[in-house]
Amino acid sequence: MPPVLQARALHLSYGPAAAVAGVDLSIGPGEVVGVVGASGSGKTTLLHCLSGLLLADSGSVLYRDRPVENMTISQRDELRRSCFGFVFQFGDLVPELTLLENVSLPVRLQGVRAGEARRRAAQQLDALGIGQLGRRTVGEVSGGELQRAAIARALVHRPDVVFADEPTGALDDHNSEVVFGLLLEQAREHGAAVVLVTHDRLLAARTDRTVVLAGGRVVEAA
Amino acid sequence: MSASWATAVAVAWRTVLSRGARRRVALLTLVGAVAALGVLATFGAAAMQGRESARSGAMVPVFGPPPGFGGEPVFSRQGVAETGWTEVEHHHDGRRIKIVRIADPDGRGPFPPGISAWPRPGKALVSPALDELIHSADSPPAEWFATVDTEVLPRTAVGSAGQLLAYVGVPPEELGTQHGPLTGFGDRGGPGFGWYPALGCMLFLVMPALALVLTASRFGRQVRTTRYQALRLLGLPAAHARLAGALESAAPVAAGALLAALAWPLLLPDMFALPVTGRHLFGADLHVPIGRSALAVLGVTALAAVLGAATAAGSDRASRSVRFLKPVRLTSPWVALLFGAGLLLLAVAFARHKARDPLLWSAIVLLGTGLPSAAAWAGQWLARLLGRIEAGVVWLLAMRRLAADPQTRFRVAGMVGIAVFAVGAAQPVSQVLAQPDLPWAAAARAAGHTDLLARAETMEAVPLRLGEPPDAVRGLVPAVALWSPGQDPATRPAHAALVATCPQLETLLAGPLPDCTGGRMMLRSADSPEVGGAPDVGGELILRSADRTRQASIAPVAGTLELPSGSDAPIEALMVLPPDDGALAELGTPFLISTYMRIPVDTAAWETARTWVVSSSPAYQLANSYQRSQVLDSTGSWVLLGLTVAAAITVLGAVLTLAEDTGHRREWFALRALGIARRRLTAVQLTEALVTSTVTMALATLASTTVGLTYLRINEDHLDSNLPYFLAAAGGVTAVLVTAAVGSTLTLRTTRRRRHRTALRPAATEAP
Numbered sequence: 001m002p003p004v005l006q007a008r009a010l011h012l013s014y015g016p017a018a019a020v021a022g023v024d025l026s027i028g029p030g031e032v033v034g035v036v037g038a039s040g041s042g043k044t045t046l047l048h049c050l051s052g053l054l055l056a057d058s059g060s061v062l063y064r065d066r067p068v069e070n071m072t073i074s075q076r077d078e079l080r081r082s083c084f085g086f087v088f089q090f091g092d093l094v095p096e097l098t099l100l101e102n103v104s105l106p107v108r109l110q111g112v113r114a115g116e117a118r119r120r121a122a123q124q125l126d127a128l129g130i131g132q133l134g135r136r137t138v139g140e141v142s143g144g145e146l147q148r149a150a151i152a153r154a155l156v157h158r159p160d161v162v163f164a165d166e167p168t169g170a171l172d173d174h175n176s177e178v179v180f181g182l183l184l185e186q187a188r189e190h191g192a193a194v195v196l197v198t199h200d201r202l203l204a205a206r207t208d209r210t211v212v213l214a215g216g217r218v219v220e221a222a
Numbered sequence: 223m224s225a226s227w228a229t230a231v232a233v234a235w236r237t238v239l240s241r242g243a244r245r246r247v248a249l250l251t252l253v254g255a256v257a258a259l260g261v262l263a264t265f266g267a268a269a270m271q272g273r274e275s276a277r278s279g280a281m282v283p284v285f286g287p288p289p290g291f292g293g294e295p296v297f298s299r300q301g302v303a304e305t306g307w308t309e310v311e312h313h314h315d316g317r318r319i320k321i322v323r324i325a326d327p328d329g330r331g332p333f334p335p336g337i338s339a340w341p342r343p344g345k346a347l348v349s350p351a352l353d354e355l356i357h358s359a360d361s362p363p364a365e366w367f368a369t370v371d372t373e374v375l376p377r378t379a380v381g382s383a384g385q386l387l388a389y390v391g392v393p394p395e396e397l398g399t400q401h402g403p404l405t406g407f408g409d410r411g412g413p414g415f416g417w418y419p420a421l422g423c424m425l426f427l428v429m430p431a432l433a434l435v436l437t438a439s440r441f442g443r444q445v446r447t448t449r450y451q452a453l454r455l456l457g458l459p460a461a462h463a464r465l466a467g468a469l470e471s472a473a474p475v476a477a478g479a480l481l482a483a484l485a486w487p488l489l490l491p492d493m494f495a496l497p498v499t500g501r502h503l504f505g506a507d508l509h510v511p512i513g514r515s516a517l518a519v520l521g522v523t524a525l526a527a528v529l530g531a532a533t534a535a536g537s538d539r540a541s542r543s544v545r546f547l548k549p550v551r552l553t554s555p556w557v558a559l560l561f562g563a564g565l566l567l568l569a570v571a572f573a574r575h576k577a578r579d580p581l582l583w584s585a586i587v588l589l590g591t592g593l594p595s596a597a598a599w600a601g602q603w604l605a606r607l608l609g610r611i612e613a614g615v616v617w618l619l620a621m622r623r624l625a626a627d628p629q630t631r632f633r634v635a636g637m638v639g640i641a642v643f644a645v646g647a648a649q650p651v652s653q654v655l656a657q658p659d660l661p662w663a664a665a666a667r668a669a670g671h672t673d674l675l676a677r678a679e680t681m682e683a684v685p686l687r688l689g690e691p692p693d694a695v696r697g698l699v700p701a702v703a704l705w706s707p708g709q710d711p712a713t714r715p716a717h718a719a720l721v722a723t724c725p726q727l728e729t730l731l732a733g734p735l736p737d738c739t740g741g742r743m744m745l746r747s748a749d750s751p752e753v754g755g756a757p758d759v760g761g762e763l764i765l766r767s768a769d770r771t772r773q774a775s776i777a778p779v780a781g782t783l784e785l786p787s788g789s790d791a792p793i794e795a796l797m798v799l800p801p802d803d804g805a806l807a808e809l810g811t812p813f814l815i816s817t818y819m820r821i822p823v824d825t826a827a828w829e830t831a832r833t834w835v836v837s838s839s840p841a842y843q844l845a846n847s848y849q850r851s852q853v854l855d856s857t858g859s860w861v862l863l864g865l866t867v868a869a870a871i872t873v874l875g876a877v878l879t880l881a882e883d884t885g886h887r888r889e890w891f892a893l894r895a896l897g898i899a900r901r902r903l904t905a906v907q908l909t910e911a912l913v914t915s916t917v918t919m920a921l922a923t924l925a926s927t928t929v930g931l932t933y934l935r936i937n938e939d940h941l942d943s944n945l946p947y948f949l950a951a952a953g954g955v956t957a958v959l960v961t962a963a964v965g966s967t968l969t970l971r972t973t974r975r976r977r978h979r980t981a982l983r984p985a986a987t988e989a990p
Contacts, residue, residue: 053895074899081897092892094619096626105615106896114612153896 002065004029004160004193010049010059019045020056021216027161032184032194034204037213043197044165046213050195051084051163052076064160081109085154085192087183089166091146093138099125099149100134106157124152128182144175151183161193168203180206230462233449234469247474253438254478254522255485261518262486266508273507278381281334283307284406305331305340305404306394312836312844319352319363319386324404325394334407336379341391345371349380349387350493351502362829366836377504383493384502435522439471439529446470464531471530476523483515557599560592561921565928572932582932589925597921601914608913616902619893620909692834694827 007025011018019042027033035043048054050061052068061068063079071079080086085106093102104121108114125131128148133141141149147167154162167183168176180203187194196207204210212219237243285307306325311318326340333340341347346367348356353374356364363386370390380387450463490505510518567585574581602625609621821831832844890903 051895077894077897077899079897080895084897086892086895088892088895092889092895094622094889094893096622097618101618101622108615108618109897 001029003027003062004031004064005050005195006060006062006065007046007050008060008062010046010056010061012045012049012054012056018042018216020049022059023213023216023218025050025211025218027193027195029160030188030191030193031209032187032196032207034207034210035195035197035213036199036201036204036210038199041213042216043199043213045216047163047165047195047197051086051161052079081106082157083160085157085159085162087147087150087154087162087164087167089169091138091143091150093146093149093153095138098135098137099130099141099145099152102138103134103149103152103156106153110157121152121156124156125149127186128152144171144179147171147175147179148182151179151186155186155190155192158190159192161195162187164194164196166198167196168198168200176200176203230466231469234466235473237449237470238473250438250471250474250526251478251481253435254475254526255482256478257432257435257475257522257525258479258482258518259486259489261522262483262510262515263508265510265514265518266486269510269514270503270507274382277335277378280407281379281381282407283334283404284408286403286405307404312832317384317386319388322387322389323392324389325392327394332404332406334379336376337389341373341389343391343393344369345373345391347375347379347389348372349375349385350377351380351384352386352388355386362833362836365833377506382502383504383507384495432525435475435525436529438475439526439532468527468531472523472527475526476519479519479522483519486510486515555599557595558592560588561596561925562592564588564590564592564925568925568928568932572928582929585932586929589929593922593925597914597917600921601917604917605913615898616905616909620906620913623906624910624913692830694821694824694830695834 003026005025005027007023010020010023010025012020021042023042023046025033025046035046037043045054049056052061052071055069063083068076068079093099094105097105100118100121103124104114104117107117107120112120122131122134125134125148128151130141130145130148130152133145133149138146151167154164162183164183168180171179183194183196184206194207196204198204201210238247305327307322309320309322311320324340325343329339331340337347348367352363353372356367356372358364367388372388375387375389377383446467450467487509490508492505493502494505495502564585564587567581567588571581571585605621605624609618609625611617611621821827828844835844893903894900
């Protein structure tokens, strides 16, 4: 099957330091790819380049053979809105909204009516086992529950690719195991590819494929 | 000093001196200088007010009892040996020119401060500002003083730098005064700029300085918090962290404030005009005593320290993520207490209706200081209500952010509120302070008038000597005495009439009169008794010749003498005095002499006529209804000044928005990652700013309108026009829109400019 996302000779520097230096990467539909490396190896920058949040200095990112760098800002917004999902280390939900409203945001951004968006969000929260917490705000749930809600928000609109940046970095081992398992399970259920940035090689080992970065370069792929 | 104190101070000091903090330190120094200059200007203005009041008070003449006191009044006192004094005011280009005619036959005085001898006849002492005006090209006052030898008064002999004052020496026989002899000078305790207005005005003036320091103190808050979080983890007490934060902000601000205090005396020229208002000031009047200068420096520094300490308070929290776990609470309604108390005091002041009521000024202070908090609380409360409406993602985000975070836009709202309040509150103040500076001729033409009915008058019983009038004077009634509405009934003249020759009246009234044979005639109300008693100003008017052989009735139609305000319509012309007409001398003593002239609506013609009047009869001044109404309505320059202040504060508000929203970068990043377009985030910011600003504007407009109405009520004044309030409201709306738009644009432009680098990275990944 053709890859859903490709990176070709990506290069991006912060001043004299190259954060990403000539990375080639191909991600198939439903594939779970782990990106590991030490701090400062360029993992997060690569993730942001792949998702169109950052534009590389050179090289290309192709989403279903369409170069992301040639898209306008609004086209990239639309791409993230409908085809991508994001999970961050601290969840980064909107603190002023309830979990249900947070999870319904991606659906509402696609123009779905508020009631229908809430229904889908409630389903997604149920699937992640936190349906009863929908009316709570971010400040009223635990870190693990917060990350589950973040996963729900990343998957509720059925994206092609989910970008997860250290999704378990702020959790204990037990919660880390639960959240990671739910992420993989739900992504596979929805057929979404996952790009997982982590420094935990044990977690990375459970992905379909692992890419090791060092100094912005891919030094190992398995 | 304990080790941790020393550590805190050392960290703060190293931070101030570090290369990375250069821009922030430079900004804080600049802000310290500007804020201190603002405070010094406020102190200077207060000092100037005191100095000017003292000088003005010392210049007030004191008269002895007039000859014939308690008996028959005297028009003039030929050959008297005492020093005599009459004064009259002329208006030129919106400025009042006070001309004192003084006769001091023996050179004995008395003299006010700064004057050792009165001018002899044919000579004049003029104030510096008037001297400047006299020597400017094409100035009518130059013509007035063309034949007089002038000498400039020292500054100790004038009330203020802008005062247009002349002491003109005249022979005693030409003086013509109802005053008694001049016995001395000194303050009679007249109305002045009291303590409460001064306090209120000072607070308004200090507000921008406070906003500046507040804005600057918030820059770099994130970095500071992160730094002190780390030190807190190492065991630095919270109080010491706050001390370090205070030092970081206060040190550069103190340096800037000190420089400003040292530079302040050097910045003041000897005599200068304020922009917009055109008011002239003596630089020396604005000098601030050392004690107050020190107070300004210390005050600005202390404020910066407090705000700097407050921004370091976030270091008490262990990590940034914990901030998201803080429960969201509605701000306490007690924060609106000051504002509510201000409204209450206003209501009491309105009911008391007492002149110079301290309650009014206390209320202004309370309203001004309470407005930002009240607006923040009201905005948060309203957002909670509005958040229940399903209206899309932008609305949802904006309302929830507003309802959950009272700090968001808090200061912007406060600034806009102050701007609106400043504009609104300027209106009643302008009633007292404003100078007429509007194009009255254009206003008269716009009202459809081609001719003005001008009035030359004096409060003194000085004969009007009008020779050949210039062409500009199309019609003239040489002597008309009016009954002033404020005149004491005990001295009210018995007869009511307007006296002129019949052709003069026809010219004046712009229409033929019956039985007009060319003789002098009286005009009076048909309902008024012929002799004695108060006249009825209504009803038919009888036109009668002086010998009473001819008589005609005419209707006193307002249109006969078409005047905009009607205040000087002949229906109020009640008394007869043709000064040289023996036939009418029986009618009694005049109190107020006026002369009507029909003059084209043209400023050049007006100046020609005025120059003619002044040169022929210096005691008289020429005015028309448009000019008089302008004294009440001439708020243009003050509204402009208020709008300028509002614009400056709006820019500050935008900078505050920028400073605050850079702290929200992580939230914006997460929303952008979800695919929310920039324009939607702009819309979120715009909605937030608009809602809070609208709430603030509503409260501020309520406050300023109430203040204005109360002020007008207790001063028994009135406005001829609502224009100032419309202008104030328009200024407020403009300020709101500009704040919202500029604030959002600036914030998001930062994101655009840096999109290839760190702007889209989560704040957690940034180095402190």
